[in-house]
Amino acid sequence: MPILLSLAAFLMTLVGGLVAHHVRERRDLVLGAAAGVMLGVVAFDVLPEALALDTYKLYGVPLPMLTFALAFLGVHAVERAVAVHDAREGDYAAHRHTHAGLGLAAGSALVVHSFLDGAAIGAAFQTSQTLAVAVAVGVIAHDFTDGFNTYTLTSLYGNARRRAVTLLACDAVAPVAGATLTTLIAIPRSVLGAYLGFFAGFLLYLAISDILPEAHTSRRHPGLTLAATVAGTLFMWVVIALTELQ
Template sequence: MAVLVALGAFLMTLAGGWTAQRVTDRRHLVLGLAGGLMLGVVGLDLLPESLEAAGRKIFGVPAALLLFVAGFLVAHLVERLLAARQAAHGAGEHGHRVPEVGLTAAAAMVGHSVMDGIAIGAAFQVGGGVGLSVALAVIAHDFADGFNTFTITSLYGNARRRAIAMLVADAFAPVVGAASTTFVTIPEQLLGGYLGFFGGALLYLAAAEILPEAHHEHPARSTLLCTVAGVAFIWLVVGLSSG
């Protein structure tokens, strides 16, 4: 049952990526929406879940928050190191996007989608009602995942075929994750730590890369409205799934 439900996430991820491809003439709106979706996923979904799952504190600070900050710093460090290497080879102009950063971010999205599938499978092990509730949340926000995966990969200068390849991998990931729950059970604290770390990295990409790029050439009110709409959509998804 969990694998069949995860096929819905597969289709929604592809739908999100297809949408991102079709609106290339409104790139600033795409980036504004993607930044809002990413901010919403981090602040309203990943971080609360990680705090609840990770639980324990380390020197007075929740472990999930420490990993959240670590994820932000690691994302920043990786981008700086890759940019410095690119510049050392004569290709680093101001504002130049490093393709490896986009691929790394997209790979993290794929890893997150695998965890989404595992969450579906684990919820169905608890009960059918819980499983359907979790599946609804995953399927709804996987549209955002597909949208963001294609957008992030393309934003950093990767070829369209690479962006599509990462999108397809992200689409299959929930199915793989759901299938794996037949054999593997992930400890709750480890899952919470992963969500915190991933959330920090995603926030860095949204705040330091996606949103500034969205407003660079088109500082329009419509771009800001798309960002707010992205956050509001994730809020709606979280509210419906928890209600």
């Protein structure tokens, strides 16, 4: 049963990537929506889950929040070191991302996240089928956005379509692998909580420092792009709300 549900996540991930590929003419709106979805994933899903998994505090601060800050600052430091942004803030219209490695890292992080989504389905089944179905509903719903973001992030940083499709395929297979593996191995809650905090910091940094500025480079539909960002955030809120109702 866990593997069967993870196959639904596999299909939704592929659908998300295909949608991202076929809307190039509305790239600014796609990126705006992606940024909103990423914000929603961090605020409504990943961070709350990380804090629920790990209540340990280091000098008064929850460990997932420390790894969240570490990831945010770490990605910023790496970008500064390799000069990913070679334009000033006022020059975004002429700016293009050329650091393919960062796109691959972002896509790979989403693959790991999808693997943990599948692991969450498998782990929930070790508790009860009701809990597992509720978890699976959330995973299947937001794996569409995982596929969407994996393709968008990978291609945004100058990677060829073949690489973006390869990472999309890995992202689709990842929840199946995670669900299968957790029938054999349990992931410690503290490790999972710390990772989710780290992933949240990584994802939020990309959303606010890279995706949103890139979304507004064309300046063709500033109001619609903003609306797409808000819609993406609200979409994730609805997904989480529907999950909680199960």
